[in-house]
Amino acid sequence: MYSAKVMDHFQNPRNVGQIENPDGVGHVGNPVCGDIMELYIKVEDNHIIEAKFKTFGCGAAIATSSMITELVKGKSLEDAEKISKRTVAEALDGLPPNKMHCSNLAADALQKAIEDYRSRKKNI
């Protein structure tokens, strides 16, 4: 039921783990199914230079988590913010209809991580 790309990212997820002293963290739970994701980012010169994740979730949740860490790397915060759940799903050659909500997890975690980074900066 999953595309070959989803299965690839599920089997060989990129950037699994945590970042020590991250510049931003996005922690989200999916209210639809209870799945959970944590996304860590490192920011330099307004660009995301590193992203890592930990996810408790279905195949689609793991694949979208992995994909979003690839998509954000090197992007300016403004460009990263434009990454939507559609972008992630499309980058994976689509998701089955009942799994579209899974890409919320990654997209929301990214927004949260960027928000977190900005609020940390403000407080310095």
Next chain:
Amino acid sequence: MNDSQMRRVYLDHNATTPVHPEVLGAMLPYYKEKFGNASSIHGFGKEIKVALEESREKVAKSINATSNEIYFTGGGTESDNLAIKGTAFANRKKGKHIITSKIEHHAILESCKFLEKEGFEIAYLPVDKSGFVDPDDLKKALRKDTILVSIMYANNEVGTIEPVEELAKIAKDNGVYFHTDAVQAMGKIPADVQKLNVDMLSVSGHKIYGPKGVGAIYIRKGTRIIPWSHGGSHERSRRAGTENVPGIVGLAKALEIVHKEMEEQSKHLRNLTETFYRKLTQAIPDVFLNGHLEKRIPNTLSLSFKAVEGESIILSLDLKGVAVSTGSACASGSLEPSHVLSAMGIAPELAQAAIRFSFGRDNTMEDVDYVVKILPEIVSRLRSMSPLYANK
């Protein structure tokens, strides 16, 4: 490794089973030369009628009923629908209250939901942490206007065996009909309708090495029930429609086989599942059993792997040729945690981490060893990705 080299292990027998070769052999003539319609009065029909009645006799014998109490249907779901809706509408002058449990198959639960819209009242009995219905809860739930109690014999997701004999006695003492969904119990534990004292019992072909799309229902003589499909006078007007004769012959043959081999198979399956459970819990930390290790159908084990979501285990095992499922096959498209595990009070994160291993007659100890060999690595890989698991 390509598919042809990979070991394939099927551990999803509660979803469906392969047709037993003897069953298939018994069915084939009824697709070929014996193709007649059992309702026809000519020779082509008469031989079919004979086969139909012989099959009915076999089914009756396997559950200690008489053959005129057996009705063939289009599967377990249809048997359940007939039992619930047919009894409800036939007895609604007496009352509109029905009692069932929270862990029934959707065939029962959705039939009950439909009845609620039609003005019936349904009580859904709770279960304890192993999945058992408490007979005292049934006593308390009974009312003057209760017309039917339906509690499954064995649960499809966790395998728990309900105290049907005791529950049915309570219903009988109160003059209330009792139905049991025995779809997952048949061939795994004794199902004697006299001993169980049930008024109705549902059976499905494809869970017992018979064909899909065929089932049966036992309806005790004298039970007030109306048909749910109308048409010709097939099945003594309780289930209209030309009989699926090859299917019925297959169902009867399958029941005959699983009934005959029950003791031996039960030992075989218990040995496999107990060994599997012991070895797996030694190899992987934080694995929890959902259900009861003793009072379960011997082929079924539901295990929760802490901090790992079920679907990710299924996908990983599938890549290694092993077929398992999260809960009921029909629910695997759904996102809600299993209604069975929720009713048992299993925490949501553990309910999401549940895998059902359902073994069958063709599984071997090598299958057990293969899964015990590959699963620890899968679980630890997924745990290393999980924010819920503190890596040790």
